Amino acid sequence: MIGTSTLEAPVSDQIDSSTAQPARRYNYWLGGKDNFAVDRASGDEILKTFPTARIAALENRRFLQRATRFLAAEAGIRQFLDIGTGLPTADNTHEVAQGIAPESRVVYVDNDPMVMVHARALLTSTPAGRTTYLEADLRSPETILADPELRETLDLGRPVALMLVAVLHFIEGYGAGAPIVRTLMDALPSGSFLVATNSTKDPLPPKMAADYDAALAAGITNIWPRDRAEFTALFDGLELVEPGVTPVSEWRSEGETEPRPNPAHVAMYGGVARKP
Ligand SMILES: C[S@@+](CC[C@H](N)C(=O)[O-])C[C@H]1O[C@@H](n2cnc3c(N)ncnc32)[C@H](O)[C@@H]1O
Numbered sequence: 288m289i290g291t292s293t294l295e296a297p298v299s300d301q302i303d304s305s306t307a308q309p310a311r312r313y314n315y316w317l318g319g320k321d322n323f324a325v326d327r328a329s330g331d332e333i334l335k336t337f338p339t340a341r342i343a344a345l346e347n348r349r350f351l352q353r354a355t356r357f358l359a360a361e362a363g364i365r366q367f368l369d370i371g372t373g374l375p376t377a378d379n380t381h382e383v384a385q386g387i388a389p390e391s392r393v394v395y396v397d398n399d400p401m402v403m404v405h406a407r408a409l410l411t412s413t414p415a416g417r418t419t420y421l422e423a424d425l426r427s428p429e430t431i432l433a434d435p436e437l438r439e440t441l442d443l444g445r446p447v448a449l450m451l452v453a454v455l456h457f458i459e460g461y462g463a464g465a466p467i468v469r470t471l472m473d474a475l476p477s478g479s480f481l482v483a484t485n486s487t488k489d490p491l492p493p494k495m496a497a498d499y500d501a502a503l504a505a506g507i508t509n510i511w512p513r514d515r516a517e518f519t520a521l522f523d524g525l526e527l528v529e530p531g532v533t534p535v536s537e538w539r540s541e542g543e544t545e546p547r548p549n550p551a552h553v554a555m556y557g558g559v560a561r562k563p
Contacts, residue, residue, distance in 0.1 A: 312333075339554075352378050445478075449479065453555075
């Protein structure tokens with residue numbers, strides 16, 4: 288389902304409060320109120336295996352904001368395609384970008400109807416810029432790219448930053464993320480950027496890594512981890528911006544509070560790269 292006009296059922300009928308949803312669980316970890324009992328139960332269950340999931344969520348948000356600031360202030364990017372929007376919280380992509388360049392244009396995409404309801408209500412643009420919201424699935428990148436609202440908002444002849452922050456790990460399977468990223472980046476011109484983060488087991492002690500595997504097998508979590516090689520391959524053909532692929536908490540984190548968290552408490556890779 289794409290855009291506002293094609294909603295076929297009232298939104299309240301589309302919101303599934305009986306199954307945990309990633310956006311609401313993440314909202315719970317970030318201390319938000321837009322979540323149901325089932326999301327809190329799922330979040331608590333994951334915290335048993337990965338007790339620092341809240342730190343990971345907060346550090347991922349900080350990465351998103353630093354990366355957006357870099358794109359707007361240093362790389363001159365004025366167009367953003369942010370897939371996996373999440374429930375609105377402070378300093379979303381358009382707020383950071385439009386705080387630097389009010390004319391910035393942002394297309395937010397998420398497959399959770401509840402995210403879309405909140406986003407349309409709360410993620411309002413500066414008069415000079417524009418924000419658009421599409422309900423669509425990252426697994427159908429061609430559908431996202433063909434959407435008329437996206438085409439009205441973004442000029443795909445000019446550089447765009449593709450933001451895939453804490454969403455690729457909902458695409459399960461080794462190598463499953465790369466073709467999606469490739470399809471999206473192929474549609475964007477030279478000078479565009481890819482920003483991505485993904486959960487990883489790499490820094491985890493063996494017992495925690497085994498517990499993560501067990502939680503995946505048992506369906507307690509659907510957050511699919513990627514190792515450094517698989518994550519780095521997402522940026523094939525692009526020029527990684529310094530400092531390259533790092534734990535999200537270490538990427539251009541000079542202005543952040545010290546000490547930085549232990550990478551094992553974050554367990555998430557991040558990177559930013561430019562299309563040559
Ligand atoms: C953990 S939140 C990340 C929010 C934000 N990008 C951030 O980093 O703070 C993940 C978001 O991705 C969305 N999502 C998960 N799978 C998706 C898919 N296949 N297509 C589109 N959105 C998806 C969820 O609904 C949720 O809003």
